[in-house]
Amino acid sequence: MKSIGFLSFGHWSASAQSATRSARDVLLQSIDLAVAAEQLGADGAYFRVHHFAQQLASPFPLLAAVGAKTSRIEIGTGVIDMRYENPFYMAEDAGSADLIGGGRLQLGLSRGSPEQVIDGWRYFGYAPAEGQSDADMGRRHAEVFLELLKGEGFAQPNPRPMFANPPGLLRLEPHSPGLRDRIWWGSGANATAVWAAQMGMNLQSSTLKADETGEPFHVQQAKQIRLYRDAWDKAGHQRRPRVSVSRSIFAITNDLDRAYFGRDGEGGDQVGIIDNMRAVFGRSYAAEPDRLIEQLRGDEAIAEADTLLLTVPNQLGVDYNAHVIESILTHVAPALGWR
Incomplete structure (x- = not known):
């Protein structure tokens, strides 16, 4: 059994071929797709966060809106670049959004990926400490954020406050109990996956990772999950962790599917350089359901994960993306034992 959700990068473009021609279009359609996905029986609505790009950025207004419009589906990110974040303000935003959604937030964080501008986090007022990298800074912001989510008091109260304080040190409000256990780390390498486990975060592994062995992408990703x-287990955490993988998967069930994705399933993994790192990019899957089922049986990382996020082509509109999700839930997931 797997939790199956969608992951939207939230692109928009003025192109006549795009169903999302503005930021408003993307935001409203993201809410509509989450509602439709919940009605179809999907388990999660996840959104990518990018800065300085015509894509979804500030996540918490959207997450709160989705939480107010839905009742069951998990609401998450994949991922928030922690190099850009003030962990104190973020803890307040996250607590508010989680309370609005009734405790359904699943926040994916990361140290970040290549962005649209050089050192974009500097424009947000952040810089690594002396002797540290921007990746170190992102991980440090995440560590502070995790500590704040515990809900323990740390701030000395004013002896003459405007409003009466509870006894003891004060914490940030609003606090949402349980959110600390629903934080994920987007890891692109084995070492950071191990660090995420030590920190008690769930694991998100996407469609690329550092090419550390030269093996096929799904084999390397499966090994990462096992590590x-x-x-x-060695860290001694008391709860069972969750692991998600992302995939572009399209069941071709009609002529429109074939026109859009009929050639996408013919390729394999790709290798490239990203952030001065040799990376392997996982293949896309697109085929008629019977053939697609057989292809997916051989994906070792999907087999290892308990959660699958389907990357959706959001610029094709809500109706078509709901069809993409429904096709997987109906024609593929039951045959693979995911449902």
Whole structure:
């Protein structure tokens, strides 16, 4: 059994071929798609966060709106670049959005990926400490954020406050109990997956990772997941961790599917350089359901994960993306034992 959700990068473009021609279009359609996905029986609505790009950025207004419009589906990110974040303000935003959604937030964080501008986090007022990298800074912001989510008091109260304080040190409000256990780390390498386990975060592994062995992408990703779970057990955490993988998967069930994605399933993994790192990019899957089922049976990382996020082509509109999700839930997931 797997939790199956969608992951939207939230692109928009003025192109006549795009169903999302503005930021408003993307935001409103993201809410509508989450509602439709919940009605179809999907388990999660996840959104990517990018800065300085015509894509979804500030996540918490959207997450709160989705939470107010839905009742069951998990609401998450994949991922928030922690190099850009003030963990104190973020803890307040996250607590508010989680309370509005009734405790359904699943926040994916990361140290970040290549962005649209050089050192974009500097424009947000952040800089690494002396001797540290921007990745170190992102992980440090995440560590502070995790500590704040525990809900423990740390701030000395004013002896003459405007409003009466509870006894003891004060914490940030609003606090949402349980959110700390629903934080994920987007890891692109084995070492950071182990670090995420040690920190008690769930694991998100996407469609690319550092090419550390030269093996096929799904084999390397499966090994990464196993390393993560071993590190989790050694850390002695009391709960069972969750692991998600992202995939572009399209069941071709009609002529429109074939026109859009009929050639996408013919390729394999790709290798490239990203952030001065040799990375392997996982293949896309697109085929008629019977063939697609057989292809997916051989994906070792999907087999290892408990959560699958389907990357959706959001610029094709809500109706078509709901069809993409429904096709997987109906024609593929039951045959693979995911449902």
